[in-house]
Structure formats: C-alpha cells, structure tokens
Amino acid sequence: xxxxxxHALGNVYLLVEQGELQPDRVRALVGEADGIVEVVAAGxxxxxxxxxNPDGSRAKMSGNGTRIAARWLGDETGAQxxxxxxxxxxxxxxMLDGTMVEQDLGEVSVGSPEELDDITxxxxxVGNPHAVVKGDPSDLPRIGPFLExxxxxxxxxxxxxxQVDGPEAITARxxxxxxxxxxxxxxxxxxVAAACFxxxxxxxxxxxxxxxxxxxxxxxxxxxxAERLDSEA
Numbered sequence: 269x270x271x272x273x274x275h276a277l278g279n280v281y282l283l284v285e286q287g288e289l290q291p292d293r294v295r296a297l298v299g300e301a302d303g304i305v306e307v308v309a310a311g312x313x314x315x316x317x318x319x320x321n322p323d324g325s326r327a328k329m330s331g332n333g334t335r336i337a338a339r340w341l342g343d344e345t346g347a348q349x350x351x352x353x354x355x356x357x358x359x360x361x362x363m364l365d366g367t368m369v370e371q372d373l374g375e376v377s378v379g380s381p382e383e384l385d386d387i388t389x390x391x392x393x394v395g396n397p398h399a400v401v402k403g404d405p406s407d408l409p410r411i412g413p414f415l416e417x418x419x420x421x422x423x424x425x426x427x428x429x430x431q432v433d434g435p436e437a438i439t440a441r442x443x444x445x446x447x448x449x450x451x452x453x454x455x456x457x458x459x460v461a462a463a464c465f466x467x468x469x470x471x472x473x474x475x476x477x478x479x480x481x482x483x484x485x486x487x488x489x490x491x492x493x494a495e496r497l498d499s500e501a
Contacts, residue, residue, distance in 0.1 A: 276332035278451030278476030291324030321446030329395035331454015339494035398459035412443025451476030
C-alpha cells in the first residue's frame with residue numbers, strides 16, 4: 269500500500285494507492301484526516317477513486333477530494349487535463365499555476381426552500397446532498413448535526429450555514445456528513461453559491477480559505493488549491 273497526505277484549504281485527505289480498503293481499515297488508517305481518497309484505477313489522464321469518510325462510510329462526491337486526486341494524477345503523469353470518476357460522476361480538471369486546479373463538477377440542482385423546527389434551508393444536489401441555511405455561521409455547531417441526522421435525510425446530508433457578504437461573496441461554515449465540521453468543502457462551495465445566487469461567479473470564504481465558483485446554466489466550475497503535505501510507502 270502507498271499513501272500520501274494532502275490538503276485542500278486545510279481539508280486533509282490521505283490518498284491511498286493499491287489499498288483495497290474496507291470500512292474497518294479506513295477507520296484504522298484515517299487518524300485525524302477528514303477522509304481518504306482511494307485510487308482504484310489510474311491511467312495517463314484518468315482515474316477512478318473511492319472517497320471514504322472517517323467513520324468508514326463512502327462519500328458520493330467530494331470537490332476537495334477529487335481536486336486532490338486530479339493534482340496527484342497530474343503530478344504523476346504530467347497531464348494538464350484529467351478526468352476523475354467517483355461512482356457514476358465524472359469530474360474534469362485542468363491544472364493551473366502552482367497548486368491551483370480548475371474543476372468542472374457537472375450539474376448542480378437547487379430545490380425549493382424547506383423548514384424543519386424553525387430552520388429554513390435550501391436543498392442542493394451536487395452529486396451529493398446539501399442543506400444550505402442562511403444565517404449566522406457561528407450557529408453551525410447547533411444546526412449542522414441536527415440537519416445532518418434528521419429523518420428528512422435518510423442518508424444524512426452536508427450542511428452549510430452562510431452569510432451573504434455582497435453580490436459575489438459568501439462567508440460559510442460547513443458540517444460534512446460522516447465527518448463533522450471541516451475547514452472547507454468544494455461541493456459545499458458550489459451548493460451555497462447555487463442556493464444564494466444561482467448563475468454567475470462567487471467567492472466563498474471558508475475558515476480554511478477561499479474557493480471560487482462559477483455556475484453556467486446548471487453546470488458548476490470550481491477553482492481551488494490541492495497540495496501534498498508528505499508521503500509514505
């Protein structure tokens with residue numbers, strides 16, 4: 269087994285090659301990381317990955333995780349454009365200067381506002397589920413676990429509490445299902461931009477740093493960093 273440690277705005281993943289992981293092995297390996305990106309197949313410009321949460325459950329999608337996988341593959345093969353597949357979802361990515369990567373995350377779907385126990389949220393699908401709440405981001409520790417495990421979401425959901433700062437800027441904190449609060453999240457950035465603004469360009473400010481979102485029609489594009497921390501065989 270080979271693995272390397274990466275982060276995307278403080279959102280830390282172990283990238284595992286030749287792992288053949290199972291939930292119990294994931295829980296033993298993950299340590300203080302926010303998850304594991306398992307590479308199950310790779311070529312010169314494409315890879316298939318499984319994204320694991322620390323509790324041993326599988327994530328349907330991860331913007332930061334797929335961006336890390338894309339940068340890893342680009343560094344390994346020299347490819348400037350790559351495709352990363354998670355289940356039936358494919359992310360196209362292009363290497364930019366330094367550690368930056370531009371991703372085409374595919375379609376985003378925004379639902380109608382709903383209310384649970386006086387909490388109003390907008391459901392958003394970015395290949396994984398999200399519940400976007402407009403309010404004070406400091407309320408995340410209360411709202412996040414409540415919505416994540418609510419019966420409305422039988423497979424649980426990611427939760428964002430957001431403050432709109434201006435016409436193209438949002439401050440957000442995120443509670444990831446199966447993880448808890450994380451410093452940033454790629455699909456969360458897309459979800460809050462889509463829920464708050466719809467089309468156009470948005471900068472999302474997370475505790476870990478900024479991600480840049482562009483929504484064109486129903487298609488979401490994301491720019492952010494992915495950086496290797498260390499490696500081990």
